[in-house]
Amino acid sequence: MSICNLSCKFCSCVANDYVSAVKNLACDILELVAEGLRIQDKSIFSNLISDSQNDSCFRINHYPPLNAPNHQQEFNHNWDPSPVEEERLHISPLPIVGSKSRIGFGEHTDPQILTILRSNDVNGLQICSHDGFWIPVPPDPNEFFVFVGDSFQALTNGRFTSVRHRVVAMNSWKTRMSMMYFAAPALDAWISAPPQIKNKNIISINISNIYRPFTWGQFKHIVYSLRLADSRLDHFKNHTQ
Ligand SMILES: O=C(O)CCC(=O)C(=O)O
Numbered sequence: 001m002s003i004c005n006l007s008c009k010f011c012s013c014v015a016n017d018y019v020s021a022v023k024n025l026a027c028d029i030l031e032l033v034a035e036g037l038r039i040q041d042k043s044i045f046s047n048l049i050s051d052s053q054n055d056s057c058f059r060i061n062h063y064p065p066l067n068a069p070n071h072q073q074e075f076n077h078n079w080d081p082s083p084v085e086e087e088r089l090h091i092s093p094l095p096i097v098g099s100k101s102r103i104g105f106g107e108h109t110d111p112q113i114l115t116i117l118r119s120n121d122v123n124g125l126q127i128c129s130h131d132g133f134w135i136p137v138p139p140d141p142n143e144f145f146v147f148v149g150d151s152f153q154a155l156t157n158g159r160f161t162s163v164r165h166r167v168v169a170m171n172s173w174k175t176r177m178s179m180m181y182f183a184a185p186a187l188d189a190w191i192s193a194p195p196q197i198k199n200k201n202i203i204s205i206n207i208s209n210i211y212r213p214f215t216w217g218q219f220k221h222i223v224y225s226l227r228l229a230d231s232r233l234d235h236f237k238n239h240t241q
């Protein structure tokens, strides 16, 4: 049965069930990380997203195929945002990468704590390696892909680093669909690495925090005032080191 034939109520139940399942998954991952970092309160990170005021969100992305002749119009329409839309998303016109592919979602890091992504079997997702190479992520509809977000980089004092990624439309006749759960804290929640991470000097940089404390609301404000590809966390770097 196509999803369009299902009643809206049923769709929203399915979406709510999915979101609550991936939220639990995100909490489990965050608790395992806290344990791994030997933080006594293993809920220290997961509490941020289980808070009733959490600002997490769920998005479904649809990337029309690049080559299907009947879809060329649709592609141009959907993938080339109007100047107004460009302004809103802080993106520049979509660049062409090579002769047979095109950027579908520009490079960026996710600002939240964690992203849980699931896609269909159509490729396009790429992550950026430390040395600046774009590495394709093979799609697998049976797997979850977990991205560390900027907020988690700050919460772990740089132990975990957010991953720069993008979506490139390949020479494909198939539509890529993906769905993301972005786990975020409440707007007034403070994002600051717990003392255990600072004092144990796990990272080689002295005792200090790499980032000054900020609220998720303050970070979100910066995120929306900059361009998609900018390194938004740099605005909160401590300059005292
Ligand atoms: O659609 C995808 O596969 C990734 C999209 C993405 O990175 C995002 O929505 O933040």
Ligand SMILES: [Fe+2]
Pocket: 108, 109, 110, 165
């Ligand atoms: Fe993303």
